[in-house]
Amino acid sequence: MADKPTTEAVPEALPAPAALRALALPAAHLLTSAGIIIGGTLLFTTLVLLASGTSPLEAYRLILSGAFRNPRTIADLIMLTAPLLLCSAGLTLTFSAGLYNLGIEGQIVIGAVLAMVPLRLLPDLPPPMLWLLALSAGAIGGMLWALLVGVLRLSTNVNEIFAGLGLNFIAIGITLYLVFGPWKRPGVASMSGTEPLPEALWLPTLAGIRLAPLAPIIALIGMGVVWFALTRTHWGLEIRAAGLNLAAAERLGVPAHARLFQSLAGCGALAGLAGALQILAVYHALIPNISSGIGFLALLVVLLVRSNPVWVLPVAILFASFSIGSIQLPLQLGIDSSIAGVLQGTLVLFALIAQGVRGRG
């Protein structure tokens, strides 16, 4: 990030999210960090694996290679990466603005709920038109839900973390109400969600695999736009200025509060898009767990890459591959697939530790 040398000079004194951003580090520091992150993670997960009586090597082999075994698993990997990428891109915006948008789960959920509205009300429109409507509705829904966080933060000074977490609960409540109430299947309210959409409304997939090419395309565009806006525009500079020091930025004439709002709106819109994709391309119905924890997974991704947009793509793919690869763990090794979550979480934890160590040194 050559375009912001100021962050390099005083990293410890910065507000945390800003400090999380990529800093141009001397090679030695990078090596130390990588050592702490990878070594610590391997040590911790190996201990967990040994405690559950499995061969760690075999488990790592399956987790790392499982997602790349055949076109089918690669398709599943891409379909998980797409919404993860959108959310990670969105969170890069809010982290740059110094916001912890933990409400992203709710923004995905509301995006998914609103995407259902045109699909349910106007099922006779031509599918491409409906997809456009559903994606737009999803983006708008996620954006509005995120703006609620902004309103609470700026008008009543409610910390965005707590506002976001609270709104997550409300969003899930709304989903459960719809799935078990007005939108339930005829005669049957089911955890498996609403009646599946007619197949004509599913985003088209490649033959034989569950890959809807439109999903990764939308995700890559979303990520590209965020990368460009953050690193190549004056607007992005102002977002980062607001993230570094809100009051100072305001005093220097940056409309910092507006930038906070805009970063939340952008993040919410991207999360809402992810929610709409979950409906159109993955579940083909509104299910109670429509976000599937992708928002929180994206938080881990962004914490790990310290919101450097360049690293979001590879890390999102890596995290998604853990999730897909681990599906076969119970089958092959008799261990629970949640070990993927341990791996993802531990990576981030040690990344934060590495950052702390470096900060002190």
Place this chain on the structure above:
Amino acid sequence: MQQTMFLRAQLLVMLLLLGSILLSACGGSAPEAPAAPEAPAADTSTEPFVFGMVLVGPINDGGWSQAHYEGALYAEERLPDSKFIYIDKVNPADKPNVQVEQVVDELVDQGAKLIITNSDDFKDGTREAAKAHPDVIFIHASGDDVLTGLAPANLGNLMGKMEYGKMIAGCAAALATESGRISYLGPLINDETRRLVNSAFLGARHCWTELRGNDPAELSFEVTWIGFWFNIPGVTLDPTQVANDFINSGTDVIISGIDTTEALIEANKATQAGTPIFAVPYDFEGACAQAEEVCLGVPYFHWGPSYLETITAAERGTWEPSWQWLDPDWDDINNKDTSAIGFIKGAGLSDEIGAQLDEFIAGLADGSISLFTGPLNFQDGTVFLAEGEVATDEQIWYMPQLLEGITGRSE
């Protein structure tokens, strides 16, 4: 000032992460038997017939999923050239981002030629998976795709007539209750669960009036639905808490309709604390083991014989898709080799009540007791069965409402 806030925020995020790691770690180290023993010791000349299972709950839940798991082991044991593989805990709480179709793909990759899916919630996923793998046979236990015509040619349905088991459970509850208040711990609301609640109610009312000579108006039969087949924190009601609510409101027998054993556990705790409460668990023949003394017995599934038959037919190439709803073996409902469902009496049942229950079971067996016979009304007062009318299988399968006399929501 702002910086402190951010530091606090960062601390909070770290704590959240740590919490999730620990939670996952606990899940990760849970004891589980290896699913697929790798590489047989000696090379066998014939390839084993691999059959797979997708289970919604853990294989050791002491309920629904364990009954399926043991049914599969029963079949594997009796088919020397077969191999059983499975993936359990396939549900949105334990495995987010994992769909039935993906799990099925894994099983097919491991060579599965027949796949059993064991949850009502797998209906859509099983259908899609069956379409994607037309050369693999799929059995959706508890489903009705064959009946509704939605099933592709390689998908069959299988279920046991649990309504008889629930009638016996209801009867045992009515014979044991002192207060006349029976509560039913219900999962989610659908045709199947309404059918089972109604069956338990009919069994209870019959034994309350015919065997004990009481006034039917003095029997309270209440159902609370938790929202899923087992507890999902934050999504379902907590079955432990619901069971305690039952107990606090004066119920002294809880009939469980969910996959897990909270009702039995809480009944046991209350009994230890001086309030005698009985429970009737569900699904798995060994369910009483968790609290023998307060257990009146358990209606359970024996999937083994039907799985054995289905897998044998698949192996020989004679399998045909069908919707099977299997009767108990009325000569001996607990015959492990012939009966699809059974009822094992618990230690909480006195000899006297046990004898009365046997009388009731004998009545069901010889047809002298036929509980789905009119007059029966639905909860909203409309007629389900007119005087003397006997319900057809389909009327019982697609149960639109709870019956008059039951307290609780029909939908």
